[in-house]
Amino acid sequence: MRWLGVWMWVAGCTSSVTPPSPDTDACVPTDTGPGADCGAAGLITVGTGTSAFVPRAAGDPWPLERGSQGLQHVMLSLRVPVDPATLPVPRAALTVSAWRVEDGLAVSTAFTSGWALDPTEGGAQVVGVRVVLPVLDDVLGRQVGFDVRVVPVGSTEPLHGWASGVVDWVPGDTDVVEVP
Secondary structure (H helix, E strand, O other): EEEEEEHHHHHHOOOOOOOHHHHHHOOOOOOOEEEOOOOOOOEEEEOOOOOOOOOOOOOOOEEEEEOOOEEEEEEEEEEEOOOOOHOOOEEEEEEEHHHEEEOOOOEEEEEEEEOOOOOEOOOOEEEEEEEEEHHHHEEEEEEEEEEEEEEEEEOOOOEEEEEEEEEEEEOOOOOOOOOO
């Protein structure tokens, strides 16, 4: 299921993504914390990390990595304010979308998939969500927003998180691929 978003992109499926805005979404967090009308309860913390949650500070870039099939991606990790032990099954439906902040251009196909909610201090975490950003020129050095919605099993109310930042290569990666 984790590769559903990648498969949909490769298969040519498209999706229109409407970035959150004060006119369309009551909860629009900023890089420095929740924005207007965002309560602390139910807000997901969006960070990075492939094997552990890594928090982001304001101004931190989103680390762009080369994928094994020729594209590039950003890894998201989430802190979710829910105790997985209280759920019938410690899983959730996770929906992720990404867009360029300057003009709202969708830079990744929105996808929904099932994920395990791993217990952590203060709730649960989801680690290693790969968001493929297929067109390098659309994202490199630009501000990209990520919208995340999580619906735990047994609940109908989505939890919400949003973060943005400049996308840049991780140290050691470049935008030049050498072919032997």
